[in-house]
Amino acid sequence: MTKAKFIVIEGLEGAGKSTVISAISNFLSAKNIKCKVTREPGGTPMAEAIRKCVKEDWEEDVTQQTELLLMYAARSQLVSNVIVPALAKGIWVIGDRHDLSTVAYQGGGREISQNKLKILKELTLGEFEPDFTLYLDIEPSIGLERARGRGQLDRIEQSGIAFFERAREMYLSNISKMQNARTVDASKSVEEVEANALAALQTWMSSI
Numbered sequence: 001m002t003k004a005k006f007i008v009i010e011g012l013e014g015a016g017k018s019t020v021i022s023a024i025s026n027f028l029s030a031k032n033i034k035c036k037v038t039r040e041p042g043g044t045p046m047a048e049a050i051r052k053c054v055k056e057d058w059e060e061d062v063t064q065q066t067e068l069l070l071m072y073a074a075r076s077q078l079v080s081n082v083i084v085p086a087l088a089k090g091i092w093v094i095g096d097r098h099d100l101s102t103v104a105y106q107g108g109g110r111e112i113s114q115n116k117l118k119i120l121k122e123l124t125l126g127e128f129e130p131d132f133t134l135y136l137d138i139e140p141s142i143g144l145e146r147a148r149g150r151g152q153l154d155r156i157e158q159s160g161i162a163f164f165e166r167a168r169e170m171y172l173s174n175i176s177k178m179q180n181a182r183t184v185d186a187s188k189s190v191e192e193v194e195a196n197a198l199a200a201l202q203t204w205m206s207s208i
Contacts, residue, residue, distance in 0.1 A: 004087045008095040011136035014146030015186040023194045039096035041074035050074040055154040064110045076124040108170025109163040135175045136186035140164035
């Protein structure tokens with residue numbers, strides 16, 4: 001039997017990650033594959049508290065360094081306490097974001113150097129990597145309009161269109177270099193995005 005895999009869904013705000021994650025979870029369950037869904041930042045009691053710190057507005061400037069360190073602190077908790085133990089038990093994990101989000105948002109969006117990100121990644125994650133990454137690509141203006149439709153934007157969602165354009169560029173640049181990664185056009189209908197995401201997943205699964 002193939003060992004458990006860590007599948008990550010990435011994308012900007014409003015790309016439809018939650019919908020695709022639900023479809024993938026149902027797909028795997030139908031194949032009698034046990035799976036667990038996680039999110040970043042979050043996924044453990046401490047990481048969820050960190051998520052609150054990251055997302056909410058403060059009566060002070062949140063420095064880029066603080067935001068970056070909080071992201072890796074939450075990720076360290078999630079990987080060590082949830083993801084790795086689940087995989088060891090044969091449970092597949094579907095991640096709503098992982099390290100590529102930090103590369104895109106803090107590296108691209110906040111323009112923090114990739115060398116600094118690499119140091120923190122090595123410190124907190126070592127060699128740990130997703131087995132497969134699915135990136136849902138969408139124009140920032142469309143994604144943010146969808147996000148506004150869900151309600152009030154959080155602190156990061158209020159970062160401005162230029163921030164998200166830089167994040168998207170970083171996503172696309174990195175995804176193009178990753179062997180076990182695929183891009184899905186998230187501007188299409190929900191049905192088309194789900195179908196294309198599942199097709200990409202099935203193609204990858206047939207190769208492992």
